[in-house]
Amino acid sequence: MVNTIEIDLGALRHNFQQVRRFIKPTTKIMAIVKSDAYGHGMIHVSKELSKLGVDFLGVGDVREGLVLRKAKISTPIVVLLGISEEECSTVIQNNLIPAVYRLDIAHRLSQEALKKGRIQKIHLKIDTGMGRLGIPAHEVTSFLSKIRSLKSLEVEALFSHLACAHESDEEYTRFQLERFKKAIVEAKKMGFSLLYNHIANSAAIIDYKEAHFDLVRPGIMLYGSYPSSQFKEKVSLKPVMTFKSKIIQIKRLPPNSGISYGRTYITPGEALIATIPVGYDNGYMKSLSNKGEVLIGGRRAKIVGVVCMNLLMAEVTNIPNVQVNDEVVLLGSQMKDVITAEEIAERAGTISYEIYCALGNRNQRIYKEEP
Ligand SMILES: Cc1ncc(COP(=O)(O)O)c(C=O)c1O
Structure with a gap:
């Protein structure tokens, strides 16, 4: 296997403990493991965090x-995007807690729960200003008032999502928090225990x-990235994911040789070019063409030419003793240098979240303990 995603469970544990540093001992934690744990593999990540x-x-x-339940993970699971009418019965049978923001779903779920003689827990999603999913404030x-009479439903929580907490302007976050608090007060007045x-x-x-409030929902910090650069001084996180490949060919090319589709890179002088079997099918974005860097022999090598579907080229002219089969680190550390998801994201014009999902979900993952 030439391309591998390594997942460092020791780093995951470290990051989980960092979450604990910020909250009261009584505050609960919901680890966000959607999108296959941001590409880190939801089964392994969930098992590790459940142990903690x-x-x-x-x-x-x-x-x-259902993937988590089949893997025998018994930790309470919240389905954040909500459910369809057809899924109500499955949700009850598998002990899942759906986000609810539609009356038709609340009614159907209540009917199904009644039939099965069960009380179904739900978390009500409120849109406090994200403009995405949820009951408008x-x-x-x-x-x-319409779901109060549905006795087979237990509203365990109100929840919402913040649009701007990662940005320095606090005003909008405070506005959303005020709306959220108001909804909680209102619900409690109506007799919901929450x-x-x-x-x-x-x-x-x-x-x-x-x-x-009573529970926090960490995602990106568990995986070792900062919500934005301003958070770097506030907490020390360890990246969990590394993406490695190997050089499959090295060639010495004369000056003026074109590299890859469209000849967007022309060698300025004689150059040593390494071919690496990673492309956009591996989640390595085409926008990194002539922009990205990789680590080979502890040194940085620039990606030259366009990133193809399954291949990319790096200039290795100044890397001593470079050879076929040498390790290439596209994300993570090699010797003293490190390429972070934030760095790749900046070069690709996106965010670390997308880098993790794209790479992690498109390559073979292996899990390791402490380095
Ligand atoms: C509903 C919800 N809660 C929590 C999170 C976690 O956010 P973050 O990864 O920024 O911690 C996400 C992530 O997108 C989300 O959609």
């Missing part, structure tokens, strides 16, 4: 929840204590 006592796991959809009271209200992502865990 994580209180909830947050998955995207029912399919992801001004409709919360009327929604709550054990685990939650709104804090990684950025809010670090920067907004007042956003912690």
Whole structure:
């Protein structure tokens, strides 16, 4: 296997302990493991975090929840994107807790739970200003009054998501927090007990204590990246993912040789070019053409020419003793240097989250303990 994603479970454990540093001992943690744990592999990540006592796991959809249940993970699971009518029965049978933001789903779930003689837990998603998923803030009271009579449902939590907690402007986050608090007060007045209200992502865990409520929802910080660069001084995280390949061919080319499709790179002088079997099919973005760097022999090598579907080329003219089969690190550390997901994201014009999902979900993963 030439291309491998290495997942360092020791680093994951370290990052989980960092989350604990910011919260009260009584505050619960829901690890966000959706999108196959941001490309890190939701089964391994969830098992490791469950051993450490994580209180909830947050998955995207029912399919992801079932993957975890089949892997014998018994930690409470919240389905963050909600469910369809057809999934109500499966959710109840598999002990999943859906996000609910539609009345039709609330009714159907309640009917199914009643048939099975069960009380189904739900987390109500409120849109406090993200403009994405959830009951609009001004409709919360009327929604709550309509589901109050559904005795087979237990509203365990209200939850919401912050749009700007990773940015330096605090005003919008405070506005969303105020709306969220108002919804909680309203719901409690109506008799909902609400054990685990939650709104804090990684950025809010670090920067907004007042956003912690009863439970926090870390994602990116568990995987060792910062919500944005301003967080680097506030917490020390360890990247969990490394992406490695090997050189499969080296060639010495004369000056003026074109590299890859469209000849976007022309060798300025005689050059040593290494070919590496990684391309956009491996999640290594084409936007890194003539921009990205990789580590070979502890040195940086520039990607030259366009990134292809399964191959890319790096200039290794100044790397001593470079050979076929030498290790290439595209993400992670080699000797004294490191290429972070943030660095790649900046060069590719995206965010670390996308880098992790793209690489992690497209390559063979292996799991290791401490280095
Ligand atoms: C609903 C929800 N909660 C929590 C998170 C975790 O956010 P972060 O990875 O920034 O900590 C996400 C991530 O997208 C999310 O969609």
